[in-house]
Amino acid sequence: MIPVVSAQNLGLTFSTNDGDVVALSDVNLTIEKGDFVSFIGPSGCGKTTFLRTIADLEQPTSGTLRINGQTPEDARKNRAYGYVFQAPALYPWRTIEKNIALPLEIMGHSPQQQAERIKRTMDLVNLSGFEKKYPWQLSGGMQQRASIARALAFDADLLLMDEPFGALDEIVRDHLNSELLKLWDRTQKTICFVTHSIPEAVYLSTKIVVMSPRPGRVTDIIESNLPKERPLDIRETPEFLAIAARVRDGLRAGHSYEEVV
Amino acid sequence: MSRVLPILTILIAIFIFWYAAAIWMNAPWQTILNERANLADVPFFEFAQQTWAQDKPILPVPHQVFSEIWNATMGLEFTSRRSLALHAWITLSATLLGFVLGTGLGVALAVAIVHNDAADRSLMPWIIASQTIPILAIAPMVVVGLGAIGLTGLVPKALISMYLSFFPVVVGMVKGLRSPEAIQLDLMRTYDANPWQVFWKLRWPAALPMLFASMKVGIAISLIGAVVAELSNAAGGGLGVRLLTGSYNGQTIQIWAALFLAAGLAAVLVAIVGAAEKWVNARNGVRA
Structure with a gap:
């Protein structure tokens, strides 16, 4: 079976006025269909850049990257993925349902199809009843759920999420994490999830990619043996803590928290 | 009301200032006119009204302007060159x-x-x-x-x-x-x-x-x-x-x-x- 994401010796160097910045160096990674992969690491480790490279928002400068066996550009043009940004990025002049309709309008779905998909995805993220509200009338957590619904609306099999819950408080984040797991289970999608929270990464993932900065590289890939059914209190079990410890070790091994001299 | 009151206050202040200024600015010409007409010792209130009713005042007062607007719009045919x-x-x-x-x-x-x-x-x-x-x-x-x-x-x-x-x-x-x-x-x-x-x-x-x-x-x-x-x-x-x-x-x-x-x-x-x-x-x- 063709992997959903396959990166070989992937590198990306930004040219800036202060010289070259190596954002990604020699990244090798395969993501299979149905995986929930978390990317964890400190700021500047390239986790967001890697996600943006998958999405064809950045171009790699070396190595190869294939999405469903295609180039990232072709995959983007085939609408292979939905992208959830750090901020909800809802358009303030559109109601919630119209925001979710945005990709559907662009992709040329009929009004009936739009209505049906809006209803289905709003149910999926538990936002039914808020169709006619404007973004500012919703809480931050609800806005981010709306942006997830928007990414799900056109039924891409791959969901790319860049620290989607980073700006939310702990309580809302826990709630959305468990909802996201249920959603993943129901939709059978492949999810790439960028985070800098160890508990979040361990709780959600089937595979955890630990990254370190300067240059951005992968230091460890951890397969999780936690069961698919994960209540929130799984975070107190020894298995959970063992994986978390290994993630922490991986981050430390990358010297990621040390200051550069 | 909270918005109307401040605006009204300023408007009244402007009108009072305006009418007072008109007396002051039109007074020299009015004095000349009154001397020519041999009018002496005109009481102040009457004099003020005279300064507010000149044909070509230096500073016309609001009611003169508004009556001119009224006469020159409603009082004339739309097609008139003076309308x-x-x-x-x-x-x-x-x-x-x-x-x-x-x-x-x-x-x-x-x-x-x-x-x-x-x-x-x-x-x-x-x-x-x-x-x-x-x-x-x-x-x-x-x-x-x-x-x-x-x-x-x-x-x-x-x-x-x-x-x-x-x-x-x-x-x-x-x-x-x-x-x-x-x-x-x-x-x-x-x-x-x-x-x-x-x-x-x-x-x-x-x-x-x-x-x-x-x-x-x-x-x-x-x-x-x-x-x-x-x-x-x-x-x-x-x-x-x-x-x-x-x-x-x-x-x-x-x-x-x-x-x-x-x-x-x-x-x-x-x-x-x-x-x-x-x-x-x-x-x-x-x-x-």
Whole structure:
């Protein structure tokens, strides 16, 4: 079976006025269909850049990257993925349902199809009843759920999420994490999830990619043996803590928290 | 009421000051008139009323101006050359045409500047330079120049209005069309949206608040442009011509009447744009 994401010796160097910045160096990674992969690491480790490279928002400068066996550009043009940004990025002049309709309008779905998909995805993220509200009338957590619904609306099999819950408080984040797991289970999608929270990464993932900065590289890939059914209190079990410890070790091994001299 | 009271207070203060100033400014001439008529020792209150009722006062008082406006609009046939309503209409039509042209030109230039690198770097300096030329210098050249090739009446005046009103629209719309954040544009790219879709679904709605803000400035200076253009062609009529002939003949009441009407017209036009803005905002879910 063709992997959903396959990166070989992937590198990306930004040219800036202060010289070259190596954002990604020699990244090798395969993501299979149905995986929930978390990317964890400190700021500047390239986790967001890697996600943006998958999405064809950045171009790699070396190595190869294939999405469903295609180039990232072709995959983007085939609408292979939905992208959830750090901020909800809802358009303030559109109601919630119209925001979710945005990709559907662009992709040329009929009004009936739009209505049906809006209803289905709003149910999926538990936002039914808020169709006619404007973004500012919703809480931050609800806005981010709306942006997830928007990414799900056109039924891409791959969901790319860049620290989607980073700006939310702990309580809302826990709630959305468990909802996201249920959603993943129901939709059978492949999810790439960028985070800098160890508990979040361990709780959600089937595979955890630990990254370190300067240059951005992968230091460890951890397969999780936690069961698919994960209540929130799984975070107190020894298995959970063992994986978390290994993630922490991986981050430390990358010297990621040390200051550069 | 909380909004009406402060405005009313200021208005009353202005009127009191105005009537007092009129006594003071018109007194020398009134004194001469009274001496000629051998009127001595006129009581102050009577004297004040005399200064408020001169034919060609240095400073006419509000009730004189308003009665002149009333007589020159309602009291005359619309087609009469002395009808202020006719002159106001001449100015209004040039203002509106100029405003529509100016807004259209401004939006078109802003779209070009935002979407084309070469336009971005080449156009802006010229646009700014265009506004440093005094309109009083350029208006007669345009009006007389176009008159020489047979183009008179509405169009030359509208062009001057356009020349003034396109500027705030370009500046505002460039800012507005560039206001979408990077992730809002990235989002469009992930959908593989074409430039047309990016414009109509993101840039244009994001720019609408700026469009209305600049149109409010634009319509007010459109009116100024029309009045200034009229000064160069006294035969064409309009509020500008009433100002001009008023000052030639020392008809201060006529000048003030035209002035008041121009100001009132500008206020109404700005209010109409403001109402349109409110309507569009409400449809776009802007918080009240």
